[in-house]
Amino acid sequence: MRQEPITHAFFAAGGATYIRSGSGQILWEFPHATRDGWVLPNGNVILALNKSAQYPGGGIAEVDKNGKVLFDWKGTQSEVNTVQDIGKGRLLCTEAGNKPRILEIDKKSGEIKHEVAIQAQTKDHHLQTRMTRKLKNGNYLVPQLLDKMVREYTPKGEIVWEAKTPNWENSAFLSWAFTAIRLDNGNTLTGCTIANLTVEFDKTGKIIWSVSNDELEGRPFNDCCGVQRLPNGNTVITAHHAQGNEVKLVEITRDKKIVWTHRDTTKPGIHHFQILDTNGKPLKGRPLK
Structure with a gap:
């Protein structure tokens, strides 16, 4: 049977921000470049906004189906690089920036309710962190690019777990940690950017699975930034530097x-994304992205 x-x-975040249907139609778009984002169960979308004239330090926003901004917050340093709805x-x-940090922000008041300092290099603000996530245990999982580390911080800022991304293609700088996903089995799935490499660490920090261009026909990866593990166990990986119809x-x-695979003629690549359905059926459960 065929x-x-x-x-x-x-959903795609990047130089273009949009939701695309399974048939390729653009269903929703927002006129601002973004780093990260999620489609919420009520249909609203939360976004990490690139720096701009309106948001000189980057920012975060919640936007409804009609593109109306329901809440926004302006960053106070160099960039805002991730967003996650953590409930309550x-x-x-x-x-x-010079003081890299994790923030929990109240959506009604815009007040900072909790702050955690990130132990990261400050030479290059852009390469400090990306897709930080709050875990079920209340800790924070932080991919740190130029430090070539994935670290788990407690709410007090203590590092309780870390794993080092591997050198790849004989170059020490290529495998920057970008996405870090704590899987239900305790492993951590990590996209390693321009190494064109994705790895899965076990609880001890040992790599127990990986995939690279060398193992795939057509060498489809071009900057492995965003990653998502689907309920069926498959892994979707973005090629952020892809353009045109790549x-x-x-x-x-x-x-x-x-x-x-997905191709389209939109010029910007996809920084991060969220797979919303398979063959028209919405994915169930917590998105692992």
């Missing part, structure tokens, strides 16, 4: 078979 091709609707009316974000998203199985 199997129907896989389709996915997805709070959004998490990170600020890059491959921008790739879905692979555990045994490294490509089962879906």
Whole structure:
């Protein structure tokens, strides 16, 4: 029996910010470049905003289906690099700058309710952190690019777990940690940017799975930034530097078979994303991204 091709609707953050249907139609878009974002169960979208004239230090926003900004907050340092709805009316974000930090911000008042200092280099603000996430245990998982580390911080700022990204292609700077996802089994899935590499660490920090261009036909990766683990165990990885009609998203199985790719003519690549459905059926459960 011939199997129907896989389709996915997805949200994309990057130089263009939009939701695209499984058939390729743009369903929603927002006129601001973004770093990170999530489609919430009520249909609203939360966004980490790139720096701009309106947001000179970057920012975060919640936007409804009609593009109306329901809440926003302006960063106070160099950049805002991630966002996550953590419940109880709070959004998490990170600020890059001379004092890199994790913030929990009240969506009604805009007040900072909690702050955690990040132990990161300050020579290059842009390469301090990316997709930070609050974990079920209340700690924070932080990918630190130029430090080549993924670290877990407590609410007091103590480092209780870390893993070092590997050198790749004989170059020490290529495998910057960008996305870090704590899986339900305790492993940590990490996208390693321009190494074109994605790795999975076990609880001890040992790499127990990885995938790179060398293992895939067509070498589809071009800056492995955003990553998502799907409920079926497959992994979707972005190619952030892809442009034009190049491959921008790739879905692979555990045994490294490509089962879906996405191309479009939008010039900007996809920085991060959220797969929303498979063949028209919404994904269930907490998105692992």
